[in-house]
Amino acid sequence: xxxxxxxxxxxxxxGPMVVAIVCGDSDSFKKIGVKDSKMLxxxxxxxxxxxxxNIAKSVEYVIVREEEIDRATYKKxxxxxxxxxxxxxxxxxxxYIVDCPDVNEERFSRLLTELSGNKKIISRHKADIDFPxxxxxxxxxxxxxxxxISKIKEELGDFGSGYPSDTRTVTFLRxxxxxxxxxxxxxxxxxxxxxxxxxxxxxx
Numbered sequence: 001x002x003x004x005x006x007x008x009x010x011x012x013x014x015g016p017m018v019v020a021i022v023c024g025d026s027d028s029f030k031k032i033g034v035k036d037s038k039m040l041x042x043x044x045x046x047x048x049x050x051x052x053x054n055i056a057k058s059v060e061y062v063i064v065r066e067e068e069i070d071r072a073t074y075k076k077x078x079x080x081x082x083x084x085x086x087x088x089x090x091x092x093x094x095x096y097i098v099d100c101p102d103v104n105e106e107r108f109s110r111l112l113t114e115l116s117g118n119k120k121i122i123s124r125h126k127a128d129i130d131f132p133x134x135x136x137x138x139x140x141x142x143x144x145x146x147x148x149i150s151k152i153k154e155e156l157g158d159f160g161s162g163y164p165s166d167t168r169t170v171t172f173l174r175x176x177x178x179x180x181x182x183x184x185x186x187x188x189x190x191x192x193x194x195x196x197x198x199x200x201x202x203x204x
Contacts, residue, residue: 001057002026004133005086006099008037008141010078013169013191014162015149017069019085020061020141022133023094028055029132036128036135037142049143052136060089061144066188073190083108087115095120099127099134152186164193173197 003023010017022029032051040048053059062085072081079102090096090112100123102108109123127134149162156176160168174197176184183194 001093002095002097002133003058004097004127004131004135004137005089006037006128006134006138006141007082007101008138008145010082010101011164012162013164013173013188013193014159014186015152016066016145016186017064017082018061018141018145018148019064019082019089020059020137020144021086021089021096022052022056022059022136022140024055024057024133024136026132029136034132034135034139037138040139042146045139045143045146048136048139052140056136059140061140062088063144063148066186069188070190073188079108080111083111083115087112090116090118090121092116092118094118096122097127097131097134098123099138100125156184156186164191170197 001023003021005019005021007017007019009015029052032048034048034052037045064081064085068081069078072078082101086098096118098112098121100108105123105125109121112121112123113119124130128138153159159172160166162169164170170193173183173187177197183189187194
């Protein structure tokens with residue numbers, strides 16, 4: 001059986017990363033119109049998720065929490081963390097196409113093979129665009145992460161997208177730090193955004 005794998009949430013400063021694997025018939029996913037999740041609206045992703053769950057042979061995912069991401073980032077091992085997470089879901093009898101987070105596709109493929117023992121792994125850049133199974137995994141990961149973000153917003157209030165490029169997110173973090181003297185939960189403390197905010201405000 002062939003499976004696609006992708007993640008959502010490598011870059012944000014708030015919230016977890018979700019890694020998903022979807023297995024099944026590639027043509028079936030092509031027929032329902034799966035695309036890279038970033039090219040779809042939130043409502044379309046939710047609609048497609050239900051269809052993906054119905055036609056997939058299997059769907060697996062892992063939610064990687066902020067603390068794990070921080071530990072890996074401090075050691076400059078975020079790619080290794082993603083590879084270990086993917087490998088924990090890999091089964092020997094299946095073939096896998098993985099959206100590659102590394103600049104070197106072959107290196108990431110070798111790492112996955114070393115960790116999992118499965119030699120039927122292909123890692124490609126833009127696999128979430130080129131392969132329907134990876135597009136499906138992208139949608140699963142994105143929707144599940146969005147649901148996690150919704151839970152965090154219920155706890156913290158609206159902070160925008162959670163990405164460092166979002167001024168709403170940066171403003172929220174700055175204001176929270178000024179008011180409380182610390183960063184809120186669910187924040188990736190290893191991100192440069194956090195260092196930039198805390199170091200500047202601590203100077204005053």
